Amino acid sequence: MYIAQFPTQTSSEKIKNTGVRIAYKIAWTSDLNMFADPTNLSSGLARCLGQLGAGQTIINIVRSKNPVLVNIVSDVVRESLRQVPD
Numbered sequence: 001m002y003i004a005q006f007p008t009q010t011s012s013e014k015i016k017n018t019g020v021r022i023a024y025k026i027a028w029t030s031d032l033n034m035f036a037d038p039t040n041l042s043s044g045l046a047r048c049l050g051q052l053g054a055g056q057t058i059i060n061i062v063r064s065k066n067p068v069l070v071n072i073v074s075d076v077v078r079e080s081l082r083q084v085p086d
Contacts, residue, residue, distance in 0.1 A: 007034035015039065021060040025052040041067055 016038040036046040060067040
């Protein structure tokens with residue numbers, strides 16, 4: 001496991017050799033390119049990295065063909081979604 005707040009603080013080889021990559025919002029272009037290039041993110045998903053909100057992440061698994069955009073819903077929101085008004 002390797003954790004870095006800023007991808008540019010590590011080498012692209014470390015990113016390439018990581019089997020599961022989880023990315024939250026990446027605002028700086030240099031960090032975005034450092035993460036997107038070795039993970040083969042499409043230009044659309046790469047743009048999404050700069051716009052992810054709270055509870056959103058992109059997961060890239062080496063064995064998987066495509067990265068996945070994940071929305072994590074808090075328990076409070078999940079419970080309110082279950083309640084259906086009469």
